[in-house]
Amino acid sequence: MDSPDEFVQKNAPKRGGHVYANQGTGDQIIHAPLAPRGLGADTKALLVIVAVDIVFFVVGAMSYTGKNTDGDLWRAVIFLFLVVVTVGIARRWLRRRV
Incomplete structure (x- = not known):
């Protein structure tokens, strides 16, 4: 039996990076965290x-x-x-x- 996450694409871009999604079968989860606000x-x-x-x-x-x-x-x-x-x-x- 197939795992539910087997056909799920998960992407987590690094700071300043890009995410390219594939439009294959299954759900696609793209994690894009918000940039921090204010001065570090x-x-x-x-x-x-x-x-x-x-x-x-x-x-x-x-x-x-x-x-x-x-x-x-x-x-x-x-x-x-x-x-x-x-x-x-x-x-x-x-x-x-x-």
Whole structure:
């Protein structure tokens, strides 16, 4: 005796994928989950770190002394570190979108 699901086509597309249905015999079940709404945690993290970069850049630019450059050097090193971290997060964010 045939199983009830023997002639049932089931499709579950991956994110950004497509489903091609066959119009053969039996029922066809196509699962197409709804896309999540709103900003994801990775997008929020990227926006926060970009804002921190901008604020730190402006504060560093306004704090430039011209004399005793130890503080300026530390601000520059911290800013460069933040930029490297931001680029890493942005690359990861872009790879998840493609």
